[in-house]
Amino acid sequence: MAIKKKQLLYMQLKEDILADYEKKPYYSPLPGERELCDVYNVSRPTVRRALEILEEEGCIMRFAGKGAFFIGTKKQQGNKKAASSRIAFYNQVRLRGDYTSSKVLTQKAEIVSPAIAEILGIREGGMVFHLERLRYINGKLWTLADSYIDYELCPELLEYDYAERSLHNTLAGYGYVPFQAKRCITAQKANEYDAFHLGLQEGAPICHTRTLVYDKEGKLLECAISRGDIYKIRYDITTYNQVDIGDEDMAGELEADWKNKADSAGPERMDIDSDSDNLLW
Numbered sequence: 001m002a003i004k005k006k007q008l009l010y011m012q013l014k015e016d017i018l019a020d021y022e023k024k025p026y027y028s029p030l031p032g033e034r035e036l037c038d039v040y041n042v043s044r045p046t047v048r049r050a051l052e053i054l055e056e057e058g059c060i061m062r063f064a065g066k067g068a069f070f071i072g073t074k075k076q077q078g079n080k081k082a083a084s085s086r087i088a089f090y091n092q093v094r095l096r097g098d099y100t101s102s103k104v105l106t107q108k109a110e111i112v113s114p115a116i117a118e119i120l121g122i123r124e125g126g127m128v129f130h131l132e133r134l135r136y137i138n139g140k141l142w143t144l145a146d147s148y149i150d151y152e153l154c155p156e157l158l159e160y161d162y163a164e165r166s167l168h169n170t171l172a173g174y175g176y177v178p179f180q181a182k183r184c185i186t187a188q189k190a191n192e193y194d195a196f197h198l199g200l201q202e203g204a205p206i207c208h209t210r211t212l213v214y215d216k217e218g219k220l221l222e223c224a225i226s227r228g229d230i231y232k233i234r235y236d237i238t239t240y241n242q243v244d245i246g247d248e249d250m251a252g253e254l255e256a257d258w259k260n261k262a263d264s265a266g267p268e269r270m271d272i273d274s275d276s277d278n279l280l281w
Contacts (some may be wrong), residue, residue: 010049013040017050018059021070027177030060030068063173071169098138101164105197106132109151109158116148119212119223127151131162134197135226143228144197149221168213171221179216185209187230194227205230 017036021028031039036047051068054060062068112120112128122128131147147167149157154174157167168178188208195202207230213222 009042009046010053013042013046013050014053016040017054018072022072024070026071026179027172028070030070032067061169061172066173069172071172101136101139102133102162103136104131104133104162106130106146107158107162109155112148116223120148120150120220122150129154129157131157131167133162141199142232143226144194145224145226148223148225153221167222176221177215178213178221180214180218182212182214183209184211188227190227198227198229200229207233 017030017040021030030036030051033044033047033051036042037044040047051060051062055062055068059072060068060070108130109127110130112122112124112126114124116122116128117124117126120128127150129147129149129151131149133145133147134141135143135145149171154171154176156174157170160170162170171178186208188206190198190200190202190204190206192202194200194206195204198206200206206227209224209226211222211224211226212220213224214220
């Protein structure tokens with residue numbers, strides 16, 4: 001496979017890799033550096049620079065001893081659901097061209113609380129990995145977030161520094177690839193603890209988001225709870241028209257679905273299931 005020489009080789013290689021992988025499944029592995037040299041007929045420094053750029057742009061993830069994996073976003077087609085790197089806050093921000101960092105407040109294995117044990121399906125008295133962070137976009141405080149993961153799922157999570165590292169990408173490196181996120185968004189009043197860390201007055205309105213993250217097989221990987229200034233919320237959603245259903249059936253289905261959710265949620269709460277939608281929380 002020949003490389004065009006009208007532009008920098010590593011930039012052309014980057015584009016060629018994207019073109020070759022854009023239709024491949026999420027988290028497809030890339031060949032090793034030597035094989036990439038042979039496939040694209042370029043030098044190893046060229047391959048390394050192209051991979052660096054792909055990683056900086058949020059198109060691949062690289063792990064020492066494991067290689068590189070393609071995470072370029074894919075849009076939904078018809079009624080099919082595709083995995084998306086937009087589930088992770090870190091990847092959302094990077095794909096927008098912005099910079100994210102975190103201040104880690106808590107990172108430890110702890111005895112699970114009854115509420116989190118029920119959500120994650122862990123026995124009471126079991127252990128969870130708990131990661132609490134203040135999360136920033138371009139240096140500005142965005143949210144206070146707690147992540148809870150069954151400790152037995154991936155004990156290695158304790159070994160990493162998440163100040164500038166993605167928790168989801170780290171999970172994926174151990175074979176637990178986030179595929180679907182279900183989010184419940186509510187407006188609440190900031191308690192003393194949240195107000196202190198978010199720089200708000202106690203009782204100020206905040207956006208409270210609970211996210212449940214699943215892999216492709218439907219296994220629950222994480223329960224995340226985020227709080228942030230309600231006036232900073234941003235939610236981008238793409239909808240698709242289902243053409244293989246009659247108007248009467250669709251109307252009845254929507255009416256029933258809305259009534260069921262409204263009855264169970266009450267006037268101040270509504271659940272939103274999100275697969276590849278972009279919620280910067």
